[in-house]
Amino acid sequence: MKGDVKPIIAINLEWCKGCGICYNLCPKEVLDKDEWGKVVIKDLDSCTQCRICEDHCPDYCIRIGG
Numbered sequence: 001m002k003g004d005v006k007p008i009i010a011i012n013l014e015w016c017k018g019c020g021i022c023y024n025l026c027p028k029e030v031l032d033k034d035e036w037g038k039v040v041i042k043d044l045d046s047c048t049q050c051r052i053c054e055d056h057c058p059d060y061c062i063r064i065g066g
C-alpha cells in the first residue's frame, strides 16, 4: 500500500439499523459491530474498496471513496 491514500469509508450511523449485512459480507473484516449492532470500522487499512458493503446495505448508509 506504499504511496496509496487511505480508503475513505463514509457511514451514516443515523440510518444504520444494525442489520449486520455489511460487516458479515466484508471479505477483509474491515467492519465490525458496536454493542448495538451498528457498524464500526475496525481495520481501515485492510479495505480494498471493493464496495460490497456499499452495494448491499439496504439503507444506503455506506459510501466508499471520496
Ligand code: SF4
Residues within 6 Å of the ligand: 015, 016, 017, 018, 019, 020, 021, 022, 023, 037, 038, 039, 056, 057, 058, 059, 060, 061, 062
Ligand atoms: S448493512 Fe447498512 S444498515 Fe446494515 S449494519 Fe451495515 S450499515 Fe447498518
Ligand code: SF4
Residues within 6 Å of the ligand: 009, 025, 026, 027, 028, 029, 030, 031, 046, 047, 048, 049, 050, 051, 052, 053, 054, 064
Ligand atoms: S469496500 Fe469492501 S473491503 Fe472495504 S469495508 Fe466495504 S466490503 Fe470491506
